Amino acid sequence: xxxxxxxxxxxxxxxxxxxxxxxxxxxxxxxxxxxxxxxxxxxxxxxxxxxxxxxxxxxxxxxxxxxxxxxxxxxxxxxxxxxxxxxxxxxxxxxxxxxxxxxxxxxxxxxxxxxxxxxxxxxxxxxxxxxxxxxxxxxxxxxxxxxxxxxxxxxxxxxxxxxxxxxxxxxxxxxxxxxxxxxxxxxxxxxxxxxxxxxxxxxxxxxxxxxxxxxxxxxxxxxxxxxxxxxxxxxxxxxxxxxxxxxxxxxxxxxxxxxxxxxxxxxxxxxxxxxxxxxxxxxxxxxxxxxxxxxxxxxxxxxxxxxxxxxxxxxxxxxxx
Amino acid sequence: xxxxxxxxxxxxxxxxxxxxxxxxxxxxxxxxxxxxxxxxxxxxxxxxxxxxxxxxxxxxxxxxxxxxxxxxxxxxxxxxxxxxxxxxxxxxxxxxxxxxxxxxxxxxxxxxxxxxxxxxxxxxxxxxxxxxxxxxxxxxxxxxxxxxxxxxxxxxxxxxxxxxxxxxxxxxxxxxxxxxxxxxxxxxxxxxxxxxxxxxxxxxxxxxxxxxxxxxxxxxxxxxxxxxxxxxxxxxxxxxxxxxxxxxxxxxxxxxxxxxxxxxxxxxxxxxxxxxxxxxxxxxxxxxxxxxxxxxxxxxxxxxxxxxxxxxxxxxxxxxxxxxxxxxxxxxxxxxxxxxxxxxxxxxxxxxxxxxxxxxxxxxxxxxxxxxxxxxxxxxxxxxxxxxxxxxxxxxxxxxxxxxxxxxxxxxxxxxxxxxxxxxxxxxxxxxxxxxxxxxxxxxxxxxxxxxxxxxxxxxxxxxxxxxxxxxxxxxxxxxxxxxxxxxxxxxxxxxxxxxxxxxxxxxxxxxxxxxxxxxxxxxxxxxxxx
Numbered sequence: 001x002x003x004x005x006x007x008x009x010x011x012x013x014x015x016x017x018x019x020x021x022x023x024x025x026x027x028x029x030x031x032x033x034x035x036x037x038x039x040x041x042x043x044x045x046x047x048x049x050x051x052x053x054x055x056x057x058x059x060x061x062x063x064x065x066x067x068x069x070x071x072x073x074x075x076x077x078x079x080x081x082x083x084x085x086x087x088x089x090x091x092x093x094x095x096x097x098x099x100x101x102x103x104x105x106x107x108x109x110x111x112x113x114x115x116x117x118x119x120x121x122x123x124x125x126x127x128x129x130x131x132x133x134x135x136x137x138x139x140x141x142x143x144x145x146x147x148x149x150x151x152x153x154x155x156x157x158x159x160x161x162x163x164x165x166x167x168x169x170x171x172x173x174x175x176x177x178x179x180x181x182x183x184x185x186x187x188x189x190x191x192x193x194x195x196x197x198x199x200x201x202x203x204x205x206x207x208x209x210x211x212x213x214x215x216x217x218x219x220x221x222x223x224x225x226x227x228x229x230x231x232x233x234x235x236x237x238x239x240x241x242x243x244x245x246x247x248x249x250x251x252x253x254x255x256x257x258x259x260x261x262x263x264x265x266x267x268x269x270x271x272x273x274x275x276x277x278x279x280x281x282x283x284x285x286x287x288x289x290x291x292x293x294x295x296x297x298x299x300x301x302x303x304x305x306x307x308x309x310x311x312x313x314x315x316x317x318x319x320x321x
Numbered sequence: 322x323x324x325x326x327x328x329x330x331x332x333x334x335x336x337x338x339x340x341x342x343x344x345x346x347x348x349x350x351x352x353x354x355x356x357x358x359x360x361x362x363x364x365x366x367x368x369x370x371x372x373x374x375x376x377x378x379x380x381x382x383x384x385x386x387x388x389x390x391x392x393x394x395x396x397x398x399x400x401x402x403x404x405x406x407x408x409x410x411x412x413x414x415x416x417x418x419x420x421x422x423x424x425x426x427x428x429x430x431x432x433x434x435x436x437x438x439x440x441x442x443x444x445x446x447x448x449x450x451x452x453x454x455x456x457x458x459x460x461x462x463x464x465x466x467x468x469x470x471x472x473x474x475x476x477x478x479x480x481x482x483x484x485x486x487x488x489x490x491x492x493x494x495x496x497x498x499x500x501x502x503x504x505x506x507x508x509x510x511x512x513x514x515x516x517x518x519x520x521x522x523x524x525x526x527x528x529x530x531x532x533x534x535x536x537x538x539x540x541x542x543x544x545x546x547x548x549x550x551x552x553x554x555x556x557x558x559x560x561x562x563x564x565x566x567x568x569x570x571x572x573x574x575x576x577x578x579x580x581x582x583x584x585x586x587x588x589x590x591x592x593x594x595x596x597x598x599x600x601x602x603x604x605x606x607x608x609x610x611x612x613x614x615x616x617x618x619x620x621x622x623x624x625x626x627x628x629x630x631x632x633x634x635x636x637x638x639x640x641x642x643x644x645x646x647x648x649x650x651x652x653x654x655x656x657x658x659x660x661x662x663x664x665x666x667x668x669x670x671x672x673x674x675x676x677x678x679x680x681x682x683x684x685x686x687x688x689x690x691x692x693x694x695x696x697x698x699x700x701x702x703x704x705x706x707x708x709x710x711x712x713x714x715x716x717x718x719x720x721x722x723x724x725x726x727x728x729x730x731x732x733x734x735x736x737x738x739x740x741x742x743x744x745x746x747x748x749x750x751x752x753x754x755x756x757x758x759x760x761x762x763x764x765x766x767x768x769x770x771x772x773x774x775x776x777x778x779x780x781x782x783x784x785x786x787x788x789x790x791x792x793x794x795x796x797x798x799x800x801x802x803x804x805x806x807x808x809x810x811x812x813x814x815x816x817x818x819x820x821x822x823x824x825x826x827x828x829x830x831x832x833x834x835x836x837x838x839x840x841x842x843x844x845x846x847x848x849x850x851x852x
Contacts, residue, residue, distance in 0.1 A: 040724070042723035042727045043726070046730060051739070057457060059766065093365045093366070095527070100527065103527065103528060159558055174568040267559060269554045269555070269560075269563075282722070
């Protein structure tokens, strides 16, 4: 029988431990959201039935939706539901929360992934360009670009792109997410570009800083002294060793892209978890808010775990320890 | 010829740009589809029994019909103005408690669910009485029975001379197919109900909206445009851009000062459709909070608020209210027809004098809650400024719309603005906003009477009860007009202005009729669209 390599066992154990660590975090997030929603002023029955609803209609709604039972009972029901993957039904549409999340999640994921890819494809080469041309024209250009990227809010940039490329030039659709593959890509481009702009600015800046630090190291000087080609020095010795801080930055960037998708989904009228959550909060749709937040919290946990695993791959020192 | 990487990228970019332009143009030029931009995040229901989000009614208005309806684009101001729709004729007993409706023969339900008969009508009414969102209004119905396949009898517990307006032309009592309900199932019916209207539901998509197509078996003239798409675009900017780019043909407007002007500046060819009165914007004066329990303070408020000025600031959507009913509604008064002491012209000096008489010679400072929603906040900011000139310092605490209404319901407000739409059935606003039964309670389980009128001081409950018992329309109207005058004397509720429901459409779309009054949705079956 083939022996399972020691490293694989250690990795599996490490992942299991990290997942176990995440359980209390998720429980805490869910509890906080549960409490926060109940503290927040506003009546879900009134939000669902409208401000002209009569008292008896409101009372019946509360009873039907289980909002009239004591809070501790609602909490236990909610936790019990989470354990069985039953997040309840939306108070507004009576649709299972899981169904609503399943319908909207793919749109948020495709937006996040597309924005990240565009951000990486633009940001890292820009960072390399700036880092290898320190204090020259390209470096100044990249730094100005990064400054603008940091300063401009997502929703504002989205509106500008929408007005320019959709309204005035008519190149892209104004709203929605499309149906078939080509149409979906067509609808995805501008929202993803909006989020990617900020990502590229962040990653460009980060790559530049990391690369400059690495390029000043002695082993880089040694490589140059040995007559290595400049491209080999930059990519093999420089960029590769600069990847660790960049990978940390990528994780943070991915999380901020997820949260940034909320505003972008609203501006471009795209379906997605962000838009779903904003509407649920405005309407005090407790079940949907709890389900949506759990998804976001789950993403945070998964992304953090992925980043830890990336460290293991990128940095041999972590692997050894 | 070899294709270099540069050639390939150039070709790909050009193809993408060209296809993008073509797709945009195709959307704008499709004359067979009318796309309506709805001001909400997504549809909640398509069953007329369940809709609580007003915007969903843009679709239900096309899909369903009632036994009677007013003409397109207006309210029926009197019972005789209702038009035969799924009923061809009707009679009422002398005591206004027994009503009989003869049904139109040959009316077909969508998707092949067969002919509408009295069985469907009885089913629709019983379902509405049991689980409809307006079942409180419908609770006066004792029974609905079939008298043969094409006749239905409705028996009431109390007389209702306005039955056509209160219960027959009502979203909940839209006629749905009994057979479809049994086949589709109650739960799925919430988003897949089957009606008889000029359009039928094709797709209910929570992320997009609702797609409808022409009902080819419609009993009257078939709809001229083949498809209707109700596209949900909650964000104001995105919705506006969707109209300006030709992505949609019509949108629900933003009901804020200056919005229509800004749209017309951008595109002067746009067409504006607007109902009058639209919403009734009222101001509840909490009679349990001193010093608003003092009539002189309330009179000072009336003279301090320039109500025509409020309406003017909201122009062209705003309208003046002399009392609680618009002046062209049956129980409404024109200002000049009111007794002089109940006209309350704008007079800050008189307001200051009244305030001084009430014991506040140096003015009065108080707090009031206000919703962040644009129609609420813009109106209350105007009122705040007007009150300041008369010595009232109203500190507004802004909050989100849901929290605001919960606060009002739990009696936390002093001057509470409320915006609601009412048909020309005067007793509805009196019942919901002034009756003792609707008093707001501190535990949030009360109703929409935030002033506590009828509890903190004698109210209009006796007159309201008498009006609801009236067996002839003239007596009913007389009592409602008396209520109007009493409210103007006691001032628990101030009519600030009306605010028309507005939609903006491309000049390519002609609705086929003028929009004058009515609920916040209109039918598209007469509409045409040119390229």
